[in-house]
Amino acid sequence: MRFPSHPLYKLSSCASPSSSATLFMASKQLFKSTFSNPLTTTPCSHNRQLLNTYRILFSVFPSKPSSRTSPFCLKTNGCYTLSHANVPRPAVLENAEERSLVAMRRRLTQKLEELGMDIEICTPGQYNHLVCPMCKGGDSEEASLSLYISHDWSSALWMCFRGKCGWKGSTMASAGSRPSYETPQRITKVKNIREISVESLNLEPLCDELVGYFAERMITRETLQRNAVMQKSYGDQIAIAFTYWRNGTLVSCKYRDIDKKFWQEADTEKVFYGLDDIEETDDIIIVEGEMDKLAMEEAGFTNCVSVPDGAPASVSKKDLPPEERDTKYQYLWNCKEYLKKASRIILATDGDNPGQALAEELARRLGRERCWRVRWPKKNDVEHFKDANEVLMYLGPDALKEVIEDAELYPIRGLFNFRDYFDEIDAYYHRTLGYEFGAPTGWRALDELYNVVPGELTIVTGVPNSGKSEWIDALLCNLNERVGWRFALCSMENKVREHARKLLEKHIKKPFFEARYGGSVERMSIEEFEQGKQWLSDTFYLIRCEDDSLPSIKWVLDLAKAAVLRYGVRGLVIDPYNELDHQRPVSQTETEYVSQMLTMVKRFAQHHACHVWFVAHPRQLHNWVGGPPNLYDISGSAHFINKCDNGIVIHRNRDPEAGPIDQVQVCVRKVRNKVAGTIGDAFLLYDRVTGQFLDANEPPSLKKK
Numbered sequence: 001m002r003f004p005s006h007p008l009y010k011l012s013s014c015a016s017p018s019s020s021a022t023l024f025m026a027s028k029q030l031f032k033s034t035f036s037n038p039l040t041t042t043p044c045s046h047n048r049q050l051l052n053t054y055r056i057l058f059s060v061f062p063s064k065p066s067s068r069t070s071p072f073c074l075k076t077n078g079c080y081t082l083s084h085a086n087v088p089r090p091a092v093l094e095n096a097e098e099r100s101l102v103a104m105r106r107r108l109t110q111k112l113e114e115l116g117m118d119i120e121i122c123t124p125g126q127y128n129h130l131v132c133p134m135c136k137g138g139d140s141e142e143a144s145l146s147l148y149i150s151h152d153w154s155s156a157l158w159m160c161f162r163g164k165c166g167w168k169g170s171t172m173a174s175a176g177s178r179p180s181y182e183t184p185q186r187i188t189k190v191k192n193i194r195e196i197s198v199e200s201l202n203l204e205p206l207c208d209e210l211v212g213y214f215a216e217r218m219i220t221r222e223t224l225q226r227n228a229v230m231q232k233s234y235g236d237q238i239a240i241a242f243t244y245w246r247n248g249t250l251v252s253c254k255y256r257d258i259d260k261k262f263w264q265e266a267d268t269e270k271v272f273y274g275l276d277d278i279e280e281t282d283d284i285i286i287v288e289g290e291m292d293k294l295a296m297e298e299a300g301f302t303n304c305v306s307v308p309d310g311a312p313a314s315v316s317k318k319d320l321p322p323e324e325r326d327t328k329y330q331y332l333w334n335c336k337e338y339l340k341k342a343s344r345i346i347l348a349t350d351g352d353n354p355g356q357a358l359a360e361e362l363a364r365r366l367g368r369e370r371c372w373r374v375r376w377p378k379k380n381d382v383e384h385f386k387d388a389n390e391v392l393m394y395l396g397p398d399a400l401k402e403v404i405e406d407a408e409l410y411p412i413r414g415l416f417n418f419r420d421y422f423d424e425i426d427a428y429y430h431r432t433l434g435y436e437f438g439a440p441t442g443w444r445a446l447d448e449l450y451n452v453v454p455g456e457l458t459i460v461t462g463v464p465n466s467g468k469s470e471w472i473d474a475l476l477c478n479l480n481e482r483v484g485w486r487f488a489l490c491s492m493e494n495k496v497r498e499h500a501r502k503l504l505e506k507h508i509k510k511p512f513f514e515a516r517y518g519g520s521v522e523r524m525s526i527e528e529f530e531q532g533k534q535w536l537s538d539t540f541y542l543i544r545c546e547d548d549s550l551p552s553i554k555w556v557l558d559l560a561k562a563a564v565l566r567y568g569v570r571g572l573v574i575d576p577y578n579e580l581d582h583q584r585p586v587s588q589t590e591t592e593y594v595s596q597m598l599t600m601v602k603r604f605a606q607h608h609a610c611h612v613w614f615v616a617h618p619r620q621l622h623n624w625v626g627g628p629p630n631l632y633d634i635s636g637s638a639h640f641i642n643k644c645d646n647g648i649v650i651h652r653n654r655d656p657e658a659g660p661i662d663q664v665q666v667c668v669r670k671v672r673n674k675v676a677g678t679i680g681d682a683f684l685l686y687d688r689v690t691g692q693f694l695d696a697n698e699p700p701s702l703k704k705k
């Protein structure tokens with residue numbers, strides 16, 4: 001039957017004085033108690049039905065649950081409470097009965113464990129809740145499997161309460177008996193949708209006290225009337241009844257008690273609450289609860305619907321299921337005719353994580369391009385208001401209206417506006433990010449041309465023996481000395497001890513050994529050496545393949561990521577490129593491979609704000625006449641020069657007639673970021689004794705004996 005005058009139903013004509021007296025008493029109950037009737041304590045009709053099924057099923061067992069705890073007693077948040085009491089184990093098996101109990105328990109345990117149930121914390125004679133071995137509790141990993149083990153461990157019966165799974169079965173401890181169970185049902189469709197009416201559900205007009213309850217939440221009598229909010233009596237207790245309509249016909253009803261426990265009429269159609277309000281509307285607001293839908297109306301928005309089932313715990317990682325298998329969001333597909341014309345859908349779900357997950361799930365299904373989202377105003381310095389009803393209650397209808405008017409486009413992954421980055425751009429402008437101009441190299445001549453920006457990639461090349469590795473080491477020492485950076489080193493050609501020697505010489509500015517190359521310069525003392533070792537371990541982290549295999553770029557970057565996260569390194573050296581494992585699929589050219597590899601390196605650099613120096617050799621130069629090579633000469637691909645942020649060629653003079661033999665030319669051949677430098681050549685002097693690089697006009701800081 002149809003609700004007689006919806007939406008013009010007059011609540012004021014509701015209760016007679018006598019009935020309102022009864023209701024007043026009843027509502028006292030409502031305000032302080034939970035319902036004694038188990039039907040009213042289940043959160044949804046589906047579970048209620050299952051409970052009924054259970055009662056019938058469990059009557060086949062001879063022993064009754066000993067616990068007086070209701071098998072499905074509800075926590076205030078609507079979750080089932082679990083009993084984790086341990087089963088007492090007899091210390092001594094005094095008689096045959098006890099021995100047989102232990103044997104049965106062992107056999108039953110084994111059978112259940114074979115089915116994947118972990119029953120260690122289960123108590124016999126009670127309903128225990130476990131993670132279902134079939135569906136693993138879905139995305140939220142809820143303990144959805146209800147397992148009943150008989151008192152004497154002779155049998156067990158189970159059912160998974162997840163709509164998508166529904167796995168159920170039973171088994172006996174007796175030898176030879178096999179468990180019987182049905183395969184999980186994949187789709188739970190509401191079969192045989194019931195025809196309901198206000199009369200058949202025994203719905204009543206709201207009593208004054210409930211109207212008062214809504215008034216406290218700033219929901220007026222007019223709004224309640226327009227939405228046909230009613231009540232239902234359960235013995236001496238009452239619940240609010242939110243009526244669900246489609247084309248003026250009552251299709252479902254959801255009840256709520258004062259503890260915010262919800263349950264819904266069984267076998268009714270799942271639709272949005274307030275569906276008829278969005279017929280033919282271009283703009284639609286979707287909220288997470290009936291109270292929010294009513295709150296929106298107070299702010300002047302009737303074009304609003306509420307989802308019927310609340311929000312998921314998190315966004316599903318799976319692809320969207322086909323419509324007919326999308327059980328959790330059936331209500332959306334059932335209402336698709338109403339939604340398809342909407343050009344703007346404002347997702348005004350709760351500001352908490354489930355609310356945001358719901359917004360994302362809705363946007364995935366409705367099409368992000370026509371979705372908008374709201375930002376709930378601040379409650380205080382740390383918190384925001386959670387939903388529409390909270391905003392209405394604390395800030396009033398105008399503030400709620402403003403929230404909706406200020407709705408912003410729902411973000412589409414990969415599609416941005418500069419506005420999305422304003423915080424970052426502001427920080428860049430005000431130079432609060434750090435190293436916007438790059439960290440200086442420590443050489444006056446070079447600082448004009450090249451500065452080290454976090455997140456950039458520098459390719460370093462030069463003919464063999466030109467001093468590439470030495471120069472990078474010297475640069476790292478400078479950076480550490482000036483700005484305290486630490487580094488991850490993947491230097492495959494260096495023995496660890498030799499690399500340590502080179503770095504220590506640069507740091508201590510004395511030769512490591514008393515040997516020919518040191519000439520008359522004093523060797524570093526044991527104290528200096530010990531202090532240097534401490535500096536080495538505080539400054540560098542080594543990425544090395546401990547077996548003979550070549551490391552892949554992915555392997556190197558994964559370890560570098562660990563070094564960033566664990567030790568806060570700001571730079572990574574990969575020296576040289578050709579010592580990495582470069583196996584590639586036959587279908588891929590070297591050029592494609594290099595491009596892909598450099599993309600990975602750049603992503604790593606940007607994501608972790610870590611500068612990467614990548615050493616690559618030039619290809620064999622047949623007609624080399626002693627000049628610095630070109631960046632396009634790098635062996636493998638032009639992508640090295642194309643993809644890097646900075647390209648540097650290290651070149652040294654080997655002809656005494658052409659100039660000083662210790663002179664090093666640092667050719668900055670590419671600088672993408674003009675803030676950090678420009679192309680040009682800087683000249684440094686190499687001190688072979690200490691491995692230091694010095695500005696050409698600066699005398700080496702050598703200590704003579």
Ligand SMILES: Nc1ncnc2c1ncn2[C@@H]1O[C@H](COP(=O)(O)OP(=O)(O)OP(=O)(O)O)[C@@H](O)[C@H]1O
Binds near residue numbers: 468576653662663
């Ligand atoms: N300007 C220079 N004058 C003299 N010797 C130098 C100069 N620069 C580097 N060397 C010496 O050249 C040798 C090789 O240096 P380094 O390993 O840095 O070169 P590289 O370019 O990385 O070589 P490769 O391409 O073989 O890896 C070292 O012994 C180093 O001391």
